[in-house]
Amino acid sequence: MKNNFFYIAFLLFFIFACSNSEKNLDKNAIKIFNLPKVECTNKLEAYIFQAESLDQEGIDLIKEWVCVSERLFFDETNSNWDLINPVYIAALDRNDVNSAIELEKRYCDHLEEFHNSQINVDGYGNNGYDNGKCNPKHYNPQNEGCDYGLCLFTEPNGRVAGSSISSNMHSDGFNLFISNSHDLPMHADSYGYVTIHEMFHIYQYSNLTKAGSRNDLMKMVGKLGTGSNPDAEVPWWIEGNAVFFGYYKYAQLVDDREWFINKMRSSVDDSRTSLKSKYLSSGKKINEFTWNGDEKEIGYELGAWLVAYLIDIFGEESVYNFWENIEEEGDFSKAFTEYFGKEYELYMDDFDEFLSKPDSEIVDLLYRIY
Numbered sequence: 001m002k003n004n005f006f007y008i009a010f011l012l013f014f015i016f017a018c019s020n021s022e023k024n025l026d027k028n029a030i031k032i033f034n035l036p037k038v039e040c041t042n043k044l045e046a047y048i049f050q051a052e053s054l055d056q057e058g059i060d061l062i063k064e065w066v067c068v069s070e071r072l073f074f075d076e077t078n079s080n081w082d083l084i085n086p087v088y089i090a091a092l093d094r095n096d097v098n099s100a101i102e103l104e105k106r107y108c109d110h111l112e113e114f115h116n117s118q119i120n121v122d123g124y125g126n127n128g129y130d131n132g133k134c135n136p137k138h139y140n141p142q143n144e145g146c147d148y149g150l151c152l153f154t155e156p157n158g159r160v161a162g163s164s165i166s167s168n169m170h171s172d173g174f175n176l177f178i179s180n181s182h183d184l185p186m187h188a189d190s191y192g193y194v195t196i197h198e199m200f201h202i203y204q205y206s207n208l209t210k211a212g213s214r215n216d217l218m219k220m221v222g223k224l225g226t227g228s229n230p231d232a233e234v235p236w237w238i239e240g241n242a243v244f245f246g247y248y249k250y251a252q253l254v255d256d257r258e259w260f261i262n263k264m265r266s267s268v269d270d271s272r273t274s275l276k277s278k279y280l281s282s283g284k285k286i287n288e289f290t291w292n293g294d295e296k297e298i299g300y301e302l303g304a305w306l307v308a309y310l311i312d313i314f315g316e317e318s319v320y321n322f323w324e325n326i327e328e329e330g331d332f333s334k335a336f337t338e339y340f341g342k343e344y345e346l347y348m349d350d351f352d353e354f355l356s357k358p359d360s361e362i363v364d365l366l367y368r369i370y
Contacts, residue, residue, distance in 0.1 A: 035110070038089075040067035043076050045085040049107050051092050051099035051181075058181050061191035062091055068192075069199030072249055074206075082124065083206040087175045090153055092160050094181045100160045101149035108134035108150070115173045124211065126173030132166075153178065163194050165201040170211045175202050189250065189259070197246030204238065207323050222332045226344065227288050235296065236286045237344075240303020241319065244311075247304065251370070261366050264308065267301040270359045275301050280355060285348040306351050310340055312365050 038046040046066050050059060066089070074084065090107060092100050108129070115128040125131075133139045133150045141150050148154040153161050160180060167176035177198050182190035208220055218224035222237040251260030267275040279286070279298050286306055289299040311319065322339040329335035336344045355362065 038063045038066050040064070041070050043079075043081060043085075044070040044074060044087065046087040046089060048089045048091055049103055049110075051090075051096065051103050053096040053099040054091055054093040054181055055184075057184055058191065059091055061184075061188060062089060062179055062195060065192050065195035066199065068253060069196050072196065073200060073203040080206045080209055083169050083209065084175065084202060087177055087202065090176065090178045092153055092178065092180050094160045097148060097154055097158055097160055100153040104149045104153050107152070124169065124173065125171035128167065128172030128174055128176075131168065131171055163198055165198055165205075168214065168217070169205065170208075170217070177202070189254075192254070193246040193250040193263075196249050197242045200242045200245045201238075204241065204323055208327055210327060220326060220332055222336075222344075226332065227290070228285075229288075232290050234287055234290055235299035236289065236303040236306065239300045240305075240307050243300050244304035244307040245319075248370070257370050260370055261363065264305065264366055265359075265363050268305060268355065268359065268362050276355055280352070286351060287344070287348060302355075305355070306347070308365060308369060309351060309354055310347075311369050314340060316369075 035047040036050065038044070038048065040063060044066070048059065048062070066087075088107070088110075090103060092103065111129040111132070111134050115126050116130070117126050129135050130138055133141070133152045139150070141147075144151065146154075146156050148156070148158050151161075152166075155161055161178055163180045164178050165175060166178050167174060169175050179195065179198070182188070182194075204221060205217070208217060212220075215224060218233065223233050223235070224230070226237065227234040247260055247263045251257060251263075269276070271277065275298050278294070279289075279302055282298075286299070286302055289295040289302075291299070307319065318339050322335055325339075326332065326335040329338055333343065340347070
């Protein structure tokens with residue numbers, strides 16, 4: 001009887017172990033799936049979906065800057081890797097919409113096989129196939145005004161989609177980095193700072209470990225609820241951070257301070273057509289600009305200046321501390337006050353006063369922080 005007990009116990013253990021092993025294989029199978037892997041990473045698992053018309057030089061630059069971004073923003077022991085890996089990079093050719101449409105098909109086939117279940121072994125969602133535009137049962141592009149593929153890697157106007165992070169790791173089971181191409185060699189720098197920008201977004205969201213609705217996540221990162229219209233999404237903080245660190249870290253890594261100065265200065269010169277002039281004459285605060293039309297660029301570029309303004313006062317670490325402790329603080333406003341000394345609303349007038357100074361005084365800030 002005792003031997004039978006141990007036999008049954010062993011059998012149950014074996015079945016349970018095999019079951020867990022199969023579950024883990026489900027997530028880790030992407031490692032043996034026929035996808036090119038970025039090999040220069042450490043713990044980051046990044047895989048490339050390459051548009052057939054994209055040249056290898058562009059792919060090599062994406063790989064290089066993804067690996068650089070891992071070293072910049074992620075820590076082997078402290079980062080929330082369950083919310084980082086895997087990263088799928090859709091490497092697009094901006095000049096060939098047909099190659100983007102074809103890549104959508106390959107990408108969706110992959111999601112149907114590997115990200116088509118409600119829950120993965122980490123407790124987060126793994127259902128990117130249903131959540132996005134891949135499953136024809138849930139999404140019809142023609143009904144949405146899309147005549148070019150799925151409008152996943154394309155736009156309704158027939159252009160190739162721009163660079164972005166277009167996923168929700170909490171529910172999809174992966175991070176999708178859409179990387180649009182840049183003309184080489186004249187725009188090789190764009191591969192650098194754009195990749196850093198998008199990887200910084202993955203860093204930002206990887207600090208939000210608690211599952212919640214999309215609106216809850218957007219409120220936590222300041223994208224919702226920080227403008228005068230609480231229902232309008234605003235880019236000043238979430239994108240201002242990414243723009244700033246894209247420029248700042250790229251310049252540091254290529255050791256080109258003047259590149260950084262010139263990139264930042266272009267939005268605040270004293271010309272009547274500069275973003276600064278448009279902003280100051282609008283009568284609105286930086287946290288009121290949305291993604292609509294020309295407002296988007298102001299939110300992005302002058303949002304980067306607000307980040308630079310805060311770093312000049314509190315140092316670069318304050319931004320990392322904000323992101324890495326935002327969930328513990330409980331909400332965006334509390335975290336902002338904790339790491340930047342006062343409510344974000346109180347900085348709006350301070351920032352306008354700063355931007356009202358002569359161009360030379362504004363740019364002096366860049367020389368102080370670099």
